[in-house]
Amino acid sequence: MIKRKIVVVDIETTGFDIYNDEIIEFAALSIEEGKEAETFSALISPRRQVPERILRLTGISQEELRQAGSLQTYRDKILNLFQNAIIVGHNVEFDLGFLEHALNIHFENTLWDTLEITRILYPNMNKYKLGDLTKSLGLTPLVKAHRALSDAQAAWELLQACWEKGLTLDLGFYQRALAIAGNSRVTGFLRELEKTTRRKFPERLIPTDLVLYNQDLGLFEEQKDEEPFSEDIGWIEKCFSQGGILENKLKSYESRLGQLQMAKAVGESLISSTHIVIEAGTGTGKSYAYLIPSLWWSKTTGKKVVVATHTIPLQEQIFKKDLPILAQVLPFSFRGVLLKGKSNYICLKRWLSTLSITTELDPGERLVLLSIMVWLRETTTGDWQEVSQIPNLGKIWGSLNCEEESCIPGKCSQANRCYMLQARKRAEEADLIIVNHSLLFSDIRTDRNILPEYHELVVDEAHHLHQSALEQLGNEISLEQISRVLNLLSRSMAGSFYGNVKARAQLWERILSVALWERFRGYLEKLPEACDELYQQAEELFATFEQILGKELSYRLTVHCHKERWWQTVAVQIENLLGRLKVITDLLKAMINLLDSQDDEDSAALAHEISGRIRNLEEMRECFVLAQQVDQLTRVSWLEQSNRILLKTSPVDVSSILKEKLFAPLDCAILTSATISISNSFQHFLREIGLNESTTSLLVDSPFDYDHQMQLMVVKDLVDVDQDELFDIEKVALFISEVSERMQGRTLVLFTSHRFLREIHLPLSRYLEGSGIELLAQGIDGGRQAILEAFLDNPKSVLLGASSFWEGIDIPGDKLSCVILIKLPFGPPNRPLIAARSEYLEAQGRNPFYEFLLPEAVLRFKQGFGRLIRSKSDRGLVILCDGRVIHKRYGRYFLSSLPVRTHIRTSRSQILDKIDSWFDEEYQKELL
Structure with a gap:
């Protein structure tokens, strides 16, 4: 560890308000020259009654606090401790803020926050509370949770774990990280790590290219030797029966009649190519009841089965828990993959582009980049759910993910290591594909251009299917969405369409010829002003929406709105907005026309990107046009506000769409949930989702009494x-x-x-x-x-x-x-x-x-x-x-x-x- 004086502090307080709450316990560890830590801790007598919740949480009694000294008693001790020291703590600003206010002093010390540092060096933790981190990283368990000395000791051990992790990183990381970190609190820690790494590992290389996890496993892990298994449906029943495969190979497994009934029904539906709806009460074990028959069916027929869940936790449970267990239990090998929408995967090309403009990001966003730099050295999926607990990630993820119209996988310089393409390739090769309802409907909206061809579908959490269809088959627009689309189109910085074309002006002048480039550039230069005018019109429109909503959370647009004084204003504003939208699309189409005369790859790629930008604008246009059709019973439009204002429009009845687009192309659909029947009838559910009321159904009782x-x-x-x-x-x-x-x-x-x-x-x-x-x-x-x-x-x-x-x-x-x-x-x-x-x-x-x-x-x-x-x-x-x-x-x-x-x-x-x-x-x- 470093040879400077470090003091690790922690306090317990009566609450979170610096000005009204008080410190009730202080503890510190003092470490000099890497020697064993010296400890100091003291209870502090507060001037106010301590809430019962705090006493229970800490285990400190009112009597102990009454007998304790005041914080001022320890003022000199604390000042002496902190002298010339780096102050370390978990969320250290909280502790220092209380101490400074209570002692009426300002500390000039260097601060190292183990919360910040851990988020950077361990970016994929589920939780970043001190107790959770000690468990996740296998550190010494907290002796007394929510006690100052115990927490300070844990923070010190956590800092050491981060230090050891930091020493494993390449020097290329530090070169780039220190430039990004700037003058933030983590810079000192990173600089000390870099110096120690250079000294201890002088032979370590300094990579200048993008550093990713070194993975060379192919698409799937090596397949295990298969045991013989029956291709007769009776195998499914034996699997779940007493003395069957599950009971023999899983210690805690108990054969359940309901689970066996469901598994048999799923298998029969797959074989007979019929749809079935199953309500399986809590505790049935429905995941195994559809996974095992689905995997068996895929292995015996070679056909893919898609499993769609509503929530991410269930998706993760199936992929990370259920399938690995079944891989050990079942007599055959199988390939199961988790597939998500484009926006879930990081785009390496956009990542590199973002690294070139870090000066335009705020300090919180820069810390996110440091976390991602570490994560990219460890992830095999590029799925942002792995790092979803990092603060501020959501602010910049929109500029990092694969949801980008300029993406042409075959032409991309990063295509050979693109996470999204790897996931889709795995899906092509897989027996079982796990998706969510959202991706299922995205596939429908794009005429089935996202998922590989499939004819068997399992929908879990099926009680959400109707609502998911309404949300995914509807349209919505916000001022923030409009701003993002326009920024990606017309900003002068790298990463936008306008900025990227301008940066390669010499290339385009050579490809298009001087005369053609001049015409192209003429259209291009009109984009920023046209986009500004559109945005100003959108601002005006959404300001009107805000007035209409007032304090209401939602406001439905109906034919009765025609009588409102504001209706004509909104109609004119939308008309003006659509006019300005057309100006931009006309400019983009004119550019495509110029590129169509070329036969080189660069021109084709740029034309493809422009087509994507036009699609974005057309989706925007469609939402405004549909929202004005307030006289149609089959459609509903409304304004909604929470943290932003949205204009939404949706079909009222999606049953016919689901019947035609989702179920008709399928041989077999299995829909299951714990809550889809009403008084033992599935009539309502079937009608809502567009299936015949004669569709086979099964009600499986819960094993609970x-x-x-x-x-x-x-x-x-x-x-x-x-x-x-x-x-x-x-x-x-x-x-x-x-x-x-x-x-x-x-x-x-x-x-x-x-x-x-x-x-x-x-x-x-x-x-x-x-x-x-x-x-x-x-x-x-x-x-x-x-x-x-x-x-x-x-x-x-x-x-x-x-x-x-x-x-x-x-x-x-x-x-x-x-x-x-x-x-x-x-x-x-x-x-x-x-x-x-x-x-x-x-x-x-x-x-x-x-x-x-x-x-x-x-x-x-x-x-x-x-x-x-x-x-x-x-x-x-x-x-x-x-x-x-x-x-x-x-x-x-x-x-x-x-x-x-x-x-x-x-x-x-x-x-x-x-x-x-x-x-x-x-x-x-x-x-x-």
Whole structure:
């Protein structure tokens, strides 16, 4: 390690606010000349009450803090420690900020942040919290998490791990990295690493070319020797039966009747070339139930099978967990690949172009480049999900990925090592291709020009298929998208069409002849001004959109808008925008016409790029044109705002498109999910996605014993149907608090709107004050992932979640013992797509409530209900606060769609008594 004085610090505080919170513990390690670290730590007495959550998190007691000294007591000690030292810490600015404010001093020391350094040298970590990094890197586990001395020791060990990793890098990395880092905090650390590397490894080469992971494995790993296996479908049944391959080769595997039923049905559908829809309850093991028959089918017929999932986690699970296990278990070898859209892969040509303009990037973006430089030396896929946790990556990824119209793979200088081309080549050779719903529909939109030819498809998480189709087959545009398209077209810097052509002016003058080049350049020079005019018009239009939206999150454009005073303004603005758009496309087409007279490769490549730019502009034009067709029942257009304003337009009914474009070309489609039936019927799902209602279907029950593992309770007296809002906020908050206290936390509360969640939060926090139960609310106490992790860390908590918590979270065991569903999850009737869909059905003489709103709510309800029982050992309660399920005629559809035969319906007070008795019963079972 380096021979300078290093002090590693960490503090514990009462909160995150430098001006209002206080330090309660300080610790430091002092290391000089590489000698063994000297340690110092002290508890600090705060002037304010320490929150219960902080005491629980740190394990420090109020009594210990009362007996501790003030920070000023240790002022001289700290100043002496820091003298002439490099100060190191994990997110060190946080620690130094508190210390400087508390001591009223400013430290001039050099700072090394292990959080920043680790993100650069270990760019593919899933999490960068100190405890997570120590586990991932195999360092000494934290002795006491959230204690200053333990955290300081971990940060020191982490810095040493980064140092050792840094010494393995080539000197070419440091030459380029130091230029990119500039005067940032990491520069000193990198410079020390470079000096040590030069000294210790004087023979190490300094590569000047692009350095990538040295991989020479061919497309696939060597295939294993195959054992004989039957090509008869009976092999599938034997595989899943007792004493079969899975039970013999997987220690923890248990033969399950439902899984066997599903696997057999999948195999039969593949053989008979028929479509099938399967609902497989939680715990069925549906991934194996479709993967094994699919792989068997591919090996026996030589045909590819495509598996499409909705979420990235399931994609990753299949590719990184399920397939490697099956590769060891199954008697035959197979080739499975994960294929994603172009925007997921880094483009090496664009990467090199970006490295030439680093001075135009802000400091945060430059740190991202350093992370990518390390990542490229390690990745075999070039898939940005591997480094998705790096801050600011999203800001520049759009200029680094393969989603670029100028890309001509056959002509690219980096084609032989292009990650996207390698992935597509693997897909051509594969037996099983794993994609997501988005890529599936992108393939449809491009007339099947993305995926290799296939005729067998498995759609997992199929309950998302209809919504994915609406999103992917619709159009949307934002001012930011327009800006990006225009910048890539007309900026003067490298990487844009205009900049690249100008930079090669001498080449084009030679290729096109002086006269032809002058005409071409004449059109080219008009581009920047034409693009500026278009952007100014777009700014004006989106400013009008902002006024129309006001404080609303969405605004639907309908025929009634013709009566609004702003409609004519918008119409004129769009007309002007389309006119300016045409000016640009005409300029580009004129350039293509000049290039068409040439027969050289460079001209053909440039013409191809220009054609791509025109396609981008035509897609933009199409969105504005379609959005104005507000008199069509089959289409809906609306404005939407979150962190930006979007103009969106979508077909209302995609069933016919799916029938023709997705299912008709297939021999077999297998669609599966845990939630696609309603009262044991698949009618709604089949109708929405365009399949005949006579399509084969299978309902596979979950292996869980819901009637013994959980109790469903319906509160009869919380809803007031005479109120527009249905609920009294104070009553609901009180009820949640009473349930949570009886459950000692361990409670997830699901809301149908963020607004109602926020309204409940304040009174609920008041009721829970002093109970020792931590309240975690989505959007108030953190985002989805942050509060989910906090809930897992502290089971004595209650988590309030909105829409994203109704599915996709898995909390097995006793950390979650109660799920409270506040309201039946009907979609907001005024949401543009829902309102338009309802009107469309009404126009056909159909009942939108029973054919659309109710079925969608039932499916959502099943998803929320399914959060509780995730394994055979899970136990608990689901409480529904919405009494309409028993007062309204439609309530039976909700209850009959659940995997429980009985439920309790009673008043709030009696439900609280039932919880107490349930606890007593559970206690007795534990004693037995």
